[in-house]
Structures are given as structure tokens and as C-alpha cells.
Amino acid sequence: MDALFPGTEQLVLCHDPEVGLRAVIAIDDTTLGPGLGGVRMKAYPSERAAATEARRLAAAMTLKNAAADLPFGGAKAVIVVDGPVEDRDALLRSFGRFVRRCGGAYLPGVDMGTSVRDLAVIGETADDVACADEDPSPWTALGVYAALRRAVLHGDDRTDLDGIVVAVQGVGHVGADLARRLAADGARLLLADIDGARAERLAAELGGRAVPADAIITAECDVLAPCAAARVIDVTTVDRLRCRFVVGAANDVLASPTLAGALAARGVVVVPDFLANAGGVIHIHALREAWSRDALERAVLAIGDRVEHALADAAATGRTPVESAERLARERIAAVRTARDVTATVPAPDPVARTSTRPVAA
Numbered sequence: 001m002d003a004l005f006p007g008t009e010q011l012v013l014c015h016d017p018e019v020g021l022r023a024v025i026a027i028d029d030t031t032l033g034p035g036l037g038g039v040r041m042k043a044y045p046s047e048r049a050a051a052t053e054a055r056r057l058a059a060a061m062t063l064k065n066a067a068a069d070l071p072f073g074g075a076k077a078v079i080v081v082d083g084p085v086e087d088r089d090a091l092l093r094s095f096g097r098f099v100r101r102c103g104g105a106y107l108p109g110v111d112m113g114t115s116v117r118d119l120a121v122i123g124e125t126a127d128d129v130a131c132a133d134e135d136p137s138p139w140t141a142l143g144v145y146a147a148l149r150r151a152v153l154h155g156d157d158r159t160d161l162d163g164i165v166v167a168v169q170g171v172g173h174v175g176a177d178l179a180r181r182l183a184a185d186g187a188r189l190l191l192a193d194i195d196g197a198r199a200e201r202l203a204a205e206l207g208g209r210a211v212p213a214d215a216i217i218t219a220e221c222d223v224l225a226p227c228a229a230a231r232v233i234d235v236t237t238v239d240r241l242r243c244r245f246v247v248g249a250a251n252d253v254l255a256s257p258t259l260a261g262a263l264a265a266r267g268v269v270v271v272p273d274f275l276a277n278a279g280g281v282i283h284i285h286a287l288r289e290a291w292s293r294d295a296l297e298r299a300v301l302a303i304g305d306r307v308e309h310a311l312a313d314a315a316a317t318g319r320t321p322v323e324s325a326e327r328l329a330r331e332r333i334a335a336v337r338t339a340r341d342v343t344a345t346v347p348a349p350d351p352v353a354r355t356s357t358r359p360v361a362a
């Protein structure tokens with residue numbers, strides 16, 4: 001039988017006309033643990049379009065969490081808003097009740113259009129939420145910085161970023177923090193944002209140059225760091241890029257996976273976005289496990305090691321770094337699934353023996 005939504009473990013449509021809630025929760029894979037993924041709130045042309053986006057983003061979360069060695073599967077939710085929301089908190093609480101019904105299979109976090117406060121409100125009715133206390137963006141920025149640094153040092157056989165030209169697209173939460181770290185390392189910055197004044201201000205602060213938003217993708221630079229929107233590299237821009245590396249925070253930076261091959265053929269190294277931008281999900285795990293700040297920082301900086309591993313694997317096998325990283329992530333999921341299946345086939349211990357009152361050695 002043809003699957004209607006192949007690959008997605010569970011797709012939940014949420015409707016509550018009383019508060020105007022229309023949402024989709026896509027749980028892609030829970031082999032490694034509850035599906036962790038943000039709640040996106042934005043307008044969609046149709047519920048089908050919202051479901052398509054939720055499923056695609058959920059699949060990317062599966063890869064991101066697996067590649068970062070976290071005990072989470074992948075999921076994503078989108079709340080469709082196509083006008084002013086009358087009572088935002090009521091809508092979020094209603095959404096939280098749908099999350100609760102997933103019985104622990106979905107762990108929501110922040111995403112485009114939602115805030116730390118929104119997650120706290122969802123947490124009033126859901127059993128468990130992430131990001132209800134702290135914005136993960138600074139940790140995402142640290143991870144992107146570690147990925148960018150390692151890619152450039154590995155590729156150019158150098159020991160620092162001094163003089164390297166980095167074009168940052170989008171200087172919001174992650175992009176601005178990344179730019180500050182790069183400036184401290186002596187990188188030369190080209191900064192762009194659709195909010196031009198924001199880019200100008202940061203350029204003045206860091207001694208960089210503000211560039212019009214529509215020119216940043218094709219600016220001449222060593223590294224293009226997309227930190228704004230998804231799918232900014234497409235068939236219309238791919239041949240016009242004038243960078244040697246693409247490393248950024250934006251999810252799904254390539255409009256199609258085939259573009260990675262086209263860029264590799266031109267010698268442009270694309271660091272997989274799901275490796276580079278995993279600092280935020282590592283931060284979520286660290287908070288839940290009460291890690292020290294040092295342990296968290298070490299774990300986020302280890303993104304650099306994963307990037308180097310993917311680049312080395314790609315060079316050795318002729319795959320693109322995206323293919324290499326995806327393969328490693330899928331191998332981890334497959335290994336856990338196999339181990340789980342083997343355990344499931346081992347006969348359960350005799351319940352009588354388990355409750356035996358044999359004396360226990362002191």
C-alpha cells in the first residue's frame with residue numbers, strides 16, 4: 001500500500017476553533033528518544049503546505065539530533081497564523097494540550113515566530129517543553145563559529161581566521177553573535193540584513209562593511225555564512241556564489257540537495273547546516289541534564305570535530321560533506337534500532353524468578 005506520508009512516524013493535525021488554533025505536529029523518528037523540534041508560527045497558504053513544511057523540518061531535526069549524538073529523535077510543529085491572534089496565550093495552551101496527547105513523543109522548543117515566553121505558556125498544559133527558560137541562540141552561534149573555524153583551518157591549513165573575509169547574511173540573534181566572535185578573531189566582515197539599519201549598526205560596532213541584502217549571497221568572500229532564511233542557495237544563485245566555504249545557522253540552506261554536488265564541483269565546501277547549527281539542541285540537552293557550563297561549552301565546540309570528520313570522510317570517499325554527515329547520522333539511528341530489535345527478541349525473564357525472595361549477599 002502506498003504511504004500517504006512516507007517516512008513520518010506520526011502526523012498530528014490540531015484544530016481548536018474556540019481559540020482559532022490550526023497546527024500540525026510532525027514526528028519524524030523517535031528511535032533515539034522523544035522527537036525534539038521547535039514550534040514555528042507563521043502564515044501558510046494551506047494546511048497541506050504547513051504539513052509539508054513540518055515534515056521536512058522534522059526530518060532535518062532527526063539528522064541534527066542524531067549527528068550531535070543526542071538522545072532525541074526529530075520532530076517539528078507549525079502553528080498556522082493568517083491574521084491577528086485574538087488570545088495568543090489561549091491558543092498556545094490549547095496547542096500544549098495537543099502536545100500532551102502525543103504522550104511524550106514530541107518535545108517542543110522555540111523556532112521562527114515563537115519565543116521563550118511562548119514555550120513557557122505551552123508548558124502550562126504540555127507535560128514537557130524545552131527552551132521555556134533560556135534562548136539557545138548564543139549556543140547556536142558558538143557552534144556555527146566552531147564549525148566555520150574548523151572548516152577554514154582544515155581547508156586552508158592555517159592556524160587562525162585573521163584576515164579571512166566572512167559574509168554574514170542576517171544579523172539577528174545568531175548572525176550578530178557569530179559576527180562578534182569572528183571580529184574578535186580578526187576576520188573581515190561583510191554584513192547584510194533586510195533590516196538595513198541593523199546591519200549598519202553592527203558594521204559600525206565591529207568595523208565591518210554593511211552590504212545590501214540582495215547582494216550578500218554573491219559577494220566576493222572566503223566564507224558565506226547564511227544566518228537568515230531557508231533555501232537561499234537555489235538554481236538562480238548557485239553559479240554566482242563567489243565564496244570558498246558555506247557555513248551558517250540557517251536550516252535547509254540549499255533549495256535542493258543536488259546543489260551540494262554542483263558546488264563541490266566548483267570547489268565550494270558546504271558544511272552541513274544540521275551539523276553547524278546544533279549548538280541550540282546541545283544546550284537544550286545540557287539544561288535537562290544539569291551539565292556545567294564548561295561541559296556544555298566543550299560539547300558545543302565538539303561540533304568542530306564533527307565538521308572535520310565529515311570533511312575528511314567526504315575527501316576520502318568522493319561524497320559531499322552533506323552526504324557524509326547524513327550517512328553517519330543514519331548509521332547511528334540504524335545501530336540503535338538494530339540493538340532495540342535484538343533486545344525485543346530476547347525472551348523476557350521469568351516473572352517469578354524476578355520477584356524471587358532469595359537472600360541478597362551483603
Ligand SMILES: NC(=O)c1ccc[n+]([C@@H]2O[C@H](COP(=O)([O-])OP(=O)(O)OC[C@H]3O[C@@H](n4cnc5c(N)ncnc54)[C@H](O)[C@@H]3O)[C@@H](O)[C@H]2O)c1
Nearest residue numbers: 136137140170172173174193194213227228249250277280
Ligand atoms: N536561534 C537558534 O538557536 C537557531 C538554531 C538553529 C537554526 N537557526 C536558524 O538560523 C537562522 C537565524 O536564526 P536567528 O535566531 O538568528 O533568527 P533571527 O530572526 O533572530 O534573525 C534573522 C535575521 O535575518 C534577517 N533576514 C531575514 N531574511 C533575510 C534576507 N533574505 N536577507 C538578509 N537578512 C534577512 C532578519 O531581519 C533577522 O535580522 C534561522 O534560519 C533559524 O531557523 C536558529
